[in-house]
Amino acid sequence: MGAVKLNLVLCWHMHQPHYREGVDGEYSLPWVYLHGIKDYTDMAAHLENNPGMRSVVNFAPVLLEQIDDYAHQLKDYFDHGKATSDPFLNQLIGAVAIPQDANGRSELVGHCLRCNAPRMIEPYAVFHGLVRWFDHFEEFDVASDARAVEILNYLDEQYFIDLICWYHISWLGESVRSDERVVRLMEKERGFTDDDRRQLAEVIHDSLNGLIDRYRALADSGQIELSMTPYGHPIVPLLHDFENMRCALPDAPVPMAEGYPGGSERSRWHMDKGIELFQHYFGRRPQGVWLSEGGVSSDALKLLDEYQMRWTATGEGVWRNSCHLSKHDAEDINTKKGLFSPHSHNSDKVRVFFRDDGLSDLIGFEYSKWDTHDAVADFMQHLNNIADSIGDDADQRVVSVILDGENAWEYYYANGALFLDGLYKACASSDRIALRTFSEVADLEARALTELCPGSWVYGSFSTWIGExxxxxxxxxxxxxxxxxxxxxxxxxxxxxxxxxxxxxxxxxxxxxxxxxxxxxxxxxxxxxxxxxxxxxxxxxxxxxxxxxxxxxxxxxxxxxxxxxxxxxxxxxx
Structure with a gap:
């Protein structure tokens, strides 16, 4: 008989805000489609390539809408020559001309420098050579610097075409870069033509067009659980009552307004709209909700009960604050043993899971600086240590590792491909770890919290969003x-x-x-x-x-x- 296995839930939160100016205006920032062709695409590929890996993938519905919209707009461009609603994307595909004036060119250069240069510019010799004209771009002032204007006017249109093409190539995920169209473009290096730009746009369209369906297929196979956030990503506890900030921030200044009018009704609107879109895109109703920013409160949990949600999750800081209020044993808090269980709050049916902040932050901030083998080994050793500390009760406990699924990989070698592949293989083959989803462990014996201190995954408070x-x-x-x-x-x-x-x-x-x-x-x-x-x-x-x-x-x-x-x-x- 094998050793008792510790349950691990790895949850990726996929989120971008609404970047359009108004409901249907221009996109002011390109991060939805750029993260779509890099991170959301690669994250699906890593799961598809490691069928033994299991996880939870959480989507903000407002992100799903925008991914779908980009795919449809690019198809309209190919079929009917209609420009998209994204000015930056239009410059790439040639739907609008490369700017001829210094201000427009300066803005284009600024866009093409917005990435982590050591991982996304410097590894590509041609791209790195192109941007060397602007090594001190932050010092450029088109309004008063004649030299800046001279350089921008000196460079020909082909330079800016090559620059914007390489920027988008650098944003392609590792799983996309093997596409023969991309290989050809990278081998060509310079002098990209209108046909080259169209092919790059086709690669972007193909990545976005099938993206949502790939996650749906992973859920259909049972490999992942899909969950959601309320539609527009609002902080539900703050919509309900500004006083929800007080437990963790008793002395912070508050807005002049006494509260948000009709906040509870607005939370229900975001839940209703979110569930509607979730069902539209994924063909199922979610069983769990990552409330925006892991923001929880007693009234927020009651809202989830109204919608019969089985689980939610938040940060370790909320757990600590709530345990102190609930007068839990100090040793249980200090050793974190109590962290690794689903929790209940009074009569609420929804189960609350708490993020292991240390393990989550290692992936988010530290392992990008490590050798891949060492990083994976370190993570697995931490899990083994937790399993050892819990002992024979490990199969009744849950380690929750939760972080965003897009922003960390820009700082990893190869967009995190080697690390994630190694991590997934190690987790799937471990004789100490059982990979689970939150719904699968929601019925484990829950620990009671008589008091819940409202807060978020950041510091256990709402200081990132209010109180300043x-x-x-x-x-x-x-x-x-x-x-x-x-x-x-x-x-x-x-x-x-x-x-x-x-x-x-x-x-x-x-x-x-x-x-x-x-x-x-x-x-x-x-x-x-x-x-x-x-x-x-x-x-x-x-x-x-x-x-x-x-x-x-x-x-x-x-x-x-x-x-x-x-x-x-x-x-x-x-």
């Missing part, structure tokens, strides 16, 4: 817009179509992503991108309500200036 000057100001802007929305709907002056469009636009404004970027922690360029788009989304909402947007929405509300690790897209928790 710029973040609070953004909440005040959103609350004011919601009050105006409520008044307009109550007036009866909106047609059904106007109400539908405004409600959808409101959902875009309620996303957690805007608040993530505000404050001093993040780089200025990223803060600028997101705060401009947030204000644009709010202005669009006022316009849909047939109202003039407030003048304050013309003024920046945050400027950043920090040097957030991984460009601010990820946060450590330990």
């Amino acid at each position: 000057k710029d973040k609070n100001l953004a909440w005040d802007y959103l609350v004011a817009a919601k009050q105006v929305y409520d008044e307009a709907v109550a007036s009866g002056k909106l047609s059904d179509e106007q109400k539908r469009e405004a409600t959808q636009q409101l959902a875009v404004c309620e996303a957690s992503d805007w608040f993530w970027w505000f404050g001093d922690y993040n780089p200025s360029d990223s803060v600028r991108d997101f705060e401009q788009l947030f204000r644009l989304q709010l202005r669009r909402l006022y316009s849909l309500l047939q109202l003039t947007p407030p003048a304050v929405l013309e003024q920046p509300l945050s400027s950043g200036g920090g040097h957030g690790e991984h460009s601010g897209t990820m946060r450590r928790t330990v």
Whole structure:
């Protein structure tokens, strides 16, 4: 008889916010399709290539919509010559011309430098040679630097075509780069033609077009469990009550607004819309929900019970805070033994799993710097140590490793291909580890939490989204817009179509992503991108309500200036 195996759930959260200007305007940032051809494609391929591996894959429905939209728009371009709604993608495919003016060219160069250069530029000699013209791009000032203008005007159109082609080649996943069309382009190196650009666009379309179906097939085979986040990725506990921030942040400043009006109804709207889209794309109803940013509270758990969800998950910091409130044994908390179980909160039926922050952060931040073999061996040793510490009860315990499925791989060699392949093989062949999904272990004996301290996966609090000057100001802007929305709907002056469009636009404004970027922690360029788009989304909402947007929405509300690790897209928790 073999040794008792410790249950491991590895959960990847796939998420990008709504990047279109309004519900159906231009895409302001290209991250959906770029991560689609790199990370979401590769992550599916790693699972397909390792059928013994099992995991949970969580999708934000607003991401699924945008992946689908890009695939359809590219098909329209091929079939009818119709430009897409993404200006950057249009420059690649030739639907719009390469800019001739210095400002436009400077913006194009800036786009083509937005990646982790040591892994995505420097390994490609031609790409690296192209960008050397702009080694000090951050010092360029087209408005006042004559030398910058001279360089941008000196370079011919072919230079910019080659640059944008190589940027997209560098964003292709390892599983896509073996495509013979890509191999030919990389061998050609320079002088890309209109036909070459079209072939690269076809590779992008093919990657996106079948992407959702690949995950659906993995779920159909039983290899993965698919779960979802509420539609627009809102912080549900904060929609319900700003007081939910108080347990973990008792002394933090709060927004001037007393709370978000009708927040519980809005949470239900996001759940309903999310389930509708999930069923549309995956042909099934989710059994579990990763609430946006792992944000939990007592009222959020009751919401999940309403929808008969079997499980949710959050961060280790929430577990620690809740254990202290529930007066759990200090040794149980300090040794983390109590972490490795599903938990129940009073009469709620939904089971709560807590992320092992240390193991999750090792994958997210540390192993990219390690030798692949050493990284995999280290991870497996940590799991073996946990199994040893638990002993004969290991098959009743669960280690939850949860992190985002797109942003870490930019910092790994070969987009994480060697690491993930090695990790998946090691997990699948281990005689100490049993690979599970959350639904499969939701019926294990649960530990009771009499008190739940509301919080998220980041530090066990909501400090990333509220409790700081710029973040609070953004909440005040959103609350004011919601009050105006409520008044307009109550007036009866909106047609059904106007109400539908405004409600959808409101959902875009309620996303957690805007608040993530505000404050001093993040780089200025990223803060600028997101705060401009947030204000644009709010202005669009006022316009849909047939109202003039407030003048304050013309003024920046945050400027950043920090040097957030991984460009601010990820946060450590330990």
